Amino acid sequence: GNSVTQMEGPVTLSEEAFLTINCTYTATGYPSLFWYVQYPGEGLQLLLKATKADDKGSNKGFEATYRKETTSFHLEKGSVQVSDSAVYFCALSTQAGGTSYGKLTFGQGTILTVHP
Amino acid sequence: DTAVSQTPKYLVTQMGNDKSIKCEQNLGHDTMYWYKQDSKKFLKIMFSYNNKELIINETVPNRFSPKSPDKAHLNLHINSLELGDSAVYFCASSQTRDRGRGGQETQYFGPGTRLLVL
Numbered sequence: 055g056n057s058v059t060q061m062e063g064p065v066t067l068s069e070e071a072f073l074t075i076n077c078t079y080t081a082t083g084y085p086s087l088f089w090y091v092q093y094p095g096e097g098l099q100l101l102l103k104a105t106k107a108d109d110k111g112s113n114k115g116f117e118a119t120y121r122k123e124t125t126s127f128h129l130e131k132g133s134v135q136v137s138d139s140a141v142y143f144c145a146l147s148t149q150a151g152g153t154s155y156g157k158l159t160f161g162q163g164t165i166l167t168v169h170p
Numbered sequence: 171d172t173a174v175s176q177t178p179k180y181l182v183t184q185m186g187n188d189k190s191i192k193c194e195q196n197l198g199h200d201t202m203y204w205y206k207q208d209s210k211k212f213l214k215i216m217f218s219y220n221n222k223e224l225i226i227n228e229t230v231p232n233r234f235s236p237k238s239p240d241k242a243h244l245n246l247h248i249n250s251l252e253l254g255d256s257a258v259y260f261c262a263s264s265q266t267r268d269r270g271r272g273g274q275e276t277q278y279f280g281p282g283t284r285l286l287v288l
Contacts, residue, residue, distance in 0.1 A: 160212070
């Protein structure tokens with residue numbers, strides 16, 4: 055079956071530090087890959103996505119590249135801010151078995167805390 | 171103008187009770203979902219409906235019954251609540267673009283309903 059594995063958290067950084075959150079996946083077919091962010095007390099928001107190999111998703115200074123050869127979609131940001139403190143979820147979407155509809159499979163989430 | 175809304179935001183109830191959570195989306199999407207987030211933040215899909223038709227039904231106790239009166243609404247009814255049902259429940263929606271290459275659509279999430287069963 056499909057699965058997503060994220061690096062263990064929590065991750066604690068100082069402001070302006072470089073961020074990497076690793077994400078690897080196992081899937082059949084050609085999944086789309088996503089990073090969602092959950093700020094404290096809120097729902098999930100799409101951060102970025104990539105739908106095919108070698109695509110790079112980017113948003114708000116965050117980037118991730120769809121690497122089919124290493125089955126990875128690592129999230130990076132060159133200089134984090136306190137406001138980036140949140141839980142980050144890597145996810146993949148494939149067609150639900152026997153249908154043509156998407157089904158999201160999430161990683162376990164990585165808690166990021168950024169200190170001033 | 172909230173895109174995906176859920177009510178209530180918080181729900182505290184006793185074991186054995188029956189409760190419902192409502193979800194509405196104003197994005198014009200044709201597919202809606204329910205996810206459960208446990209205390210360790212792990213998210214798992216429960217159900218999905220497309221145009222009021224059930225398309226995904228994961229291994230969920232039959233005490234949970236989704237109902238979709240129309241494309242814009244997907245409600246979740248839970249019978250005989252148990253302690254283990256305590257979690258955050260998220261509704262989401264998406265628009266199916268290409269039936270031949272499903273899975274690429276972005277899902278938009280509601281703010282969540284925090285359920286606590288005592």
